[in-house]
Amino acid sequence: MIFDPQHRKDNRSARIGMALFRMSQAIKKVTQAESDTLGLSSVQIQALLFAAYTRSDVATVGNFANTIGTTHVTAVKILNGLVRRELINKSQKAEDRRVTLLSLTSKGREIVNKLDNWGHLLDDALQPIPEELLAHFEIGLGSIISTLQKEGHLIVSEPCLGCIHFLPNTGDIAAPHYCKMIQKYLTHEASLQECPEHTSSFKV
Ligand code: SF4
Numbered sequence: 001m002i003f004d005p006q007h008r009k010d011n012r013s014a015r016i017g018m019a020l021f022r023m024s025q026a027i028k029k030v031t032q033a034e035s036d037t038l039g040l041s042s043v044q045i046q047a048l049l050f051a052a053y054t055r056s057d058v059a060t061v062g063n064f065a066n067t068i069g070t071t072h073v074t075a076v077k078i079l080n081g082l083v084r085r086e087l088i089n090k091s092q093k094a095e096d097r098r099v100t101l102l103s104l105t106s107k108g109r110e111i112v113n114k115l116d117n118w119g120h121l122l123d124d125a126l127q128p129i130p131e132e133l134l135a136h137f138e139i140g141l142g143s144i145i146s147t148l149q150k151e152g153h154l155i156v157s158e159p160c161l162g163c164i165h166f167l168p169n170t171g172d173i174a175a176p177h178y179c180k181m182i183q184k185y186l187t188h189e190a191s192l193q194e195c196p197e198h199t200s201s202f203k204v
Contacts, residue, residue, distance in 0.1 A: 020144075023122075030121045038111060043068060043078055045118060051088055051102045052112045054157060055193035060093070061100045063196045066155045087111060146200070157194035160186065164201045 001007055002017040028042070035042040050064050065075035079102065082088040087108035093099040104112060126134065148154050160166040165181040168191075175185035181197055 027119070027121065031119055034118050038114065040111070044082055045115065047078055047082055047102075048087060048104065048108055048112050049115070049118075051104045051108065053194045055190050055195050056101065056103065057093070057190075058196055059102045061090075061102065063155075063157075064102065067157060067196060069154065082108070142200075155196050156198060156200070157196045158198040158200070159194060160191040160198070162201055163195070163198045165197075165199060166191070 002014045002021065004014075008014045008018055031042040031045070035045050038045070040048075046068055047064060050067060051059055054063065061075055061079060062072060064079070065072050068075070070078075079088060079090065083090055085107075086105050089103045089105055090100050091103070093101050129137070145154070145156060149156050160177060160179065161168070163179075165179050167178040167180060169176050170178045171185040175187050177186045177188065177191045178184070179186055181199075
């Protein structure tokens with residue numbers, strides 16, 4: 001049990017587990033304080049970032065709910081608050097009208113453009129660490145994230161590069177890349193957007 005200091009004393013994974021837990025607490029506190037300055041909650045900011053960086057055809061209410069680990073109903077409440085403030089647009093997907101797509105309004109885009117420093121705490125804390133140590137750290141964290149992802153505890157949205165379904169430069173100029181999962185050609189711009197179905201080819 002990572003919360004027991006005696007257990008941590010002789011157990012490296014428990015010490016690291018506790019360190020990650022403490023980091024998550026600090027991140028929560030700092031991101032909340034940063035969000036307050038914009039008059040939004042941190043989860044509302046996450047919604048704006050989701051709409052900004054997720055590929056438009058998968059920027060759905062359901063995927064947003066999964067990304068932040070909440071229920072569909074709670075996600076809808078969060079998003080409705082942003083729709084009322086004219087920061088997010090909701091529209092029905094043409095192929096399936098039961099699916100609601102999210103996009104930023106121009107006002108929402110303005111807020112996202114102001115978010116350059118949001119969540120900078122971690123970046124700042126990692127800067128002084130030497131590159132070699134960071135490389136090991138990245139592999140270790142990748143392994144933890146991959147395990148949590150496989151167990152269904154989190155969704156990792158990433159652009160197409162590095163995804164097992166990605167076949168780059170197999171199409172024409174307009175839509176040069178192919179996704180084996182959705183069986184569609186993608187524009188280069190779409191392949192640079194985050195996708196909740198990204199399945200890393202990185203083996204840990
Ligand atoms: S599943 Fe992979 S290749 Fe397909 S769109 Fe998503 S990230 Fe790109």
